[in-house]
Amino acid sequence: MTSRYEVWVNDAALSDIDPRIYVADIGYQPANVTRSSGRLAGGQGELASGWDYYGTSKTTVSCVIRAYNTSERQRVIQSIVRWAQAGGWLKTSDRPDQRIYVKPTRLPAAGSVMRWLDAVSIEFTAYEWPFWQEMNAQTVALTDGQTKTLRYNSALPGYAEFDIELTGSTSSVTVTVNGEHITLDNLGVSGGHIVLSYSDEHHIQSIIHRVTSVIQKRTADSADDLILRPGENTVSFEVNGSATCTVSGKGVYL
Numbered sequence: 001m002t003s004r005y006e007v008w009v010n011d012a013a014l015s016d017i018d019p020r021i022y023v024a025d026i027g028y029q030p031a032n033v034t035r036s037s038g039r040l041a042g043g044q045g046e047l048a049s050g051w052d053y054y055g056t057s058k059t060t061v062s063c064v065i066r067a068y069n070t071s072e073r074q075r076v077i078q079s080i081v082r083w084a085q086a087g088g089w090l091k092t093s094d095r096p097d098q099r100i101y102v103k104p105t106r107l108p109a110a111g112s113v114m115r116w117l118d119a120v121s122i123e124f125t126a127y128e129w130p131f132w133q134e135m136n137a138q139t140v141a142l143t144d145g146q147t148k149t150l151r152y153n154s155a156l157p158g159y160a161e162f163d164i165e166l167t168g169s170t171s172s173v174t175v176t177v178n179g180e181h182i183t184l185d186n187l188g189v190s191g192g193h194i195v196l197s198y199s200d201e202h203h204i205q206s207i208i209h210r211v212t213s214v215i216q217k218r219t220a221d222s223a224d225d226l227i228l229r230p231g232e233n234t235v236s237f238e239v240n241g242s243a244t245c246t247v248s249g250k251g252v253y254l
Contacts, residue, residue, distance in 0.1 A: 002015075003024070009083060020067045022065050026094065027061070027082075028060075030254035031054040031056060033053065044091040059100070059124045060123045069143060077108050080108050088118075089102075101201070103127065108122050131252045131253060134154075134250045134252075137245065140246070147235070147236060149235070150247060151231065152228040152229065152251070153251050154251035154253070156252045160235075166242070169188075170242065171186065173245070177227065177228060177234070177247065178226075182223055184219075187209070194207065237241070
């Protein structure tokens with residue numbers, strides 16, 4: 001019997017491990033949002049902060065192993081452990097074109113040798129970036145001095161990334177999103193690309209020219225991150241030199 005559900009870790013399908021694995025269910029526990037607040041002096045209610053904090057997000061996969069032989073069932077369970085234990089990019093069949101970076105926080109085990117059709121479960125947790133993210137980015141291309149609108153299809157705000165292609169010598173670049181900018185100054189570079197991106201493992205920002213970090217060239221008045229909001233976003237690019245820029249963002253979902 002073929003399951004109507006499927007789960008992948010780093011593009012390896014759970015059902016491909018062994019034909020006796022049946023994916024029975026997928027459950028989601030999205031990150032909870034919390035806000036700090038304080039009592040309004042002399043008034044009613046509370047004043048909530050404008051900053052939202054999201055905790056971890058969990059995904060639980062339940063599967064049935066249709067192996068009556070107890071030692072064979074144990075072997076299949078350990079194969080599932082091997083598939084899940086390193087974590088990575090998790091995809092599920094009911095979220096096409098989305099993925100989330102996870103670590104396993106509960107690995108499967110045989111809770112009963114006798115009840116061989118009992119489901120076993122794997123729990124995955126997303127920590128530093130507890131959101132499902134689109135695999136294909138929404139982009140806008142800019143030349144020096146241009147301002148455009150990037151329509152960001154997303155449930156929640158997300159981080160903008162950029163790729164600046166240098167076509168000559170460049171001393172400084174500025175990318176602005178919704179009034180907040182990142183400027184790199186005193187670059188003294190020519191050719192190649194300057195890429196701002198975030199790592200898979202801990203969602204850490206990097207700004208790289210060719211293979212060398214230029215994040216230390218960021219000016220003191222630059223924003224830490226460039227934030228895209230769901231809907232229309234104003235994006236602009238300035239360069240002292242010769243370059244073009246592509247600003248991109250991947251939709252973010254609970």
